[in-house]
Amino acid sequence: MSNTFAPLPNNDAFADFADGVSARIQRVGVNLASDRVNLTLPDGKKLTWPMESLRALPDQADRESLVLTSTDMPLARLYLRDTALSGVVRQAAANLHRRPPVENIGRLLKWGVAAFASVALIVFVLVPVMADQLARYLPPEGEKALGDTTFEQIRNVLDDTGFEPIRVCETTAGTAAMQTMLARLNPVADLPYDIQVTVLDHEMVNAFALPGGRIVFFRGLINEAQSAEEVAAVFAHEIGHVVNRDPTRDALRSAGSIGVLGLLFGDFAGGTVVLFLANRLINATYSQKAEAGADSYAHGLMTQAGLSPASLGTMFLRLKARYGEQEGLVAHFAAHPQLSERIERSLAAAQEVVVTQPILSAQEWSGLRNICGRTAAAEQPSGGGAKDNKEK
Incomplete structure (x- = not known):
């Protein structure tokens, strides 16, 4: 582009000018020469x-x-x-649209790495530490409210029709059988709320705990179980998570991480947070320490109730043989290299247990199997078809 141009009459005009030091906008005189722009400030000072x-x-x-x-x-x-003046400048200034060179790129890279490391430190270290502390001191009312809200969101998430939440199963006989099972297990932990158990009418083979003492079973898990003791073993395991505050801790960690990322990449609506927590808690993957703690608690609870802790291990072994390593109920456990050790510990814990009587009578077990008003035997898989989710 040429630096020569047809001069304007007098080459004089006015423009607004900000010096970048103060917020004041000044009206300045503009005079163009072939190689420069001359500015005259209100105080008479000249800039080139x-x-x-x-x-x-x-x-x-x-x-x-x-x-x-x-x-x-x-x-x-x-x-x-002034369009005429602008046209002259566009013609004369050869570097008008050239991007300025990036300076101190090494320093910028260092700042970027430091910023990324800071976010990682907050999300993966500070947030978990704070969540662990908050889980101990969160008021029971707040913990239970979080669990109740998440439970309703889960019902909406799992509904395939989009018209109403997934149905809660609560036949009289089935609900009574669940309460009988809870009374027999009789968790003695000093919890600030009662254990509340709910069965949802969904084929997913899964059970999980929510903040505030709520434990959720899916119809699919009850249908997969071959005995009431297997359901009781899963029940005891989830009670262990509640006693150890694992769902509350996990929810707080997830919410804290969402908050940090929301500050960086844009805010999240409250409904989005609850939706995320719902999916997170359904598919919760606790640490090996948390799983071992829930296992240990379940072994003790089953032993105290005169039931064999081996029911947990035999259920996983059977489903693992049916569905393979990475599908169905045991998908979460199969992801841990210590799965075999955990099954062995449950079998070992049963060696000195004196089994008193079944946790449910045959009639009660039948009532639990049909808690959703369906015939469980008719829904048993014929083989090979694995469910999509897992129990924690």
Whole structure:
């Protein structure tokens, strides 16, 4: 592009000028020469911007104007609204649309790495530590409210029709059988709330615990169990998670991580947070320490109730043989290299247990199997078809 141009009459005009130091906008005189732009400030002071130093900036408010800066004064702005004057500058300034060179790229990279490390530290270290502390001191009312809200969201998430939440199974006989099972297990932990158990009418082979003492079974898990003792073993395992505050801790960690990421990448609506927590708690993957703690608690609870802890291990072994390593109920456990050790521990814990009597009578077990008003035997898989989820 040539640096020569047809001069305007007198080459004089006026423009708005910001010096980049104060917030004041000044009206300045503009005079063009072949190689420079001369500015006259209100106090008479003169500024000279060489043509090669001029850079154009986008003006989002007025796209007809030409907004200039100079590499000599990168924070200053000159707003040319005279179209004739702007045309001359566009013709004369060869570097008008050249991007300025990136300076201190090494320092920028260091800042970027430091920022990423800071976010990782917050999400993976500080948030879990804070969640562990908050889980101990969160008021029971708040913990239970979080669990109840998440439970209702889970019902909506799992509904395939989009019209109403998934149905809660609560036949009289089935509900009574669940309460009999809970009374027999009789968790003695000093919890600030009662254990509340609910069965949802869904084929997923899964059970999980929510903050506030709520334990949720899916119809699919009850149908998969071959005895009431297997259901009781899963029940005891989930009670262990409640006693150890694992669901509350996991929910707080997830919510804290969402908050940090929301500050960085845009806010999340409250409903989105609850939806995320719902999916997170359905598919919770606790640490090996948390799983071992829940296992140990389940072994003790089953032993105390005169039931064999081996029911937990035999159920996983049977389903593992049916569905394979990575599908069905045992998918979560199969992801841990210590799965075999955990099954062995449950079998070992049963060696000195004196089994007194079944946890449910045959009639009660039948009532539990049909708690959703369906015939469980008719829904047993014929083989090979694995469910999509897992029990924790």
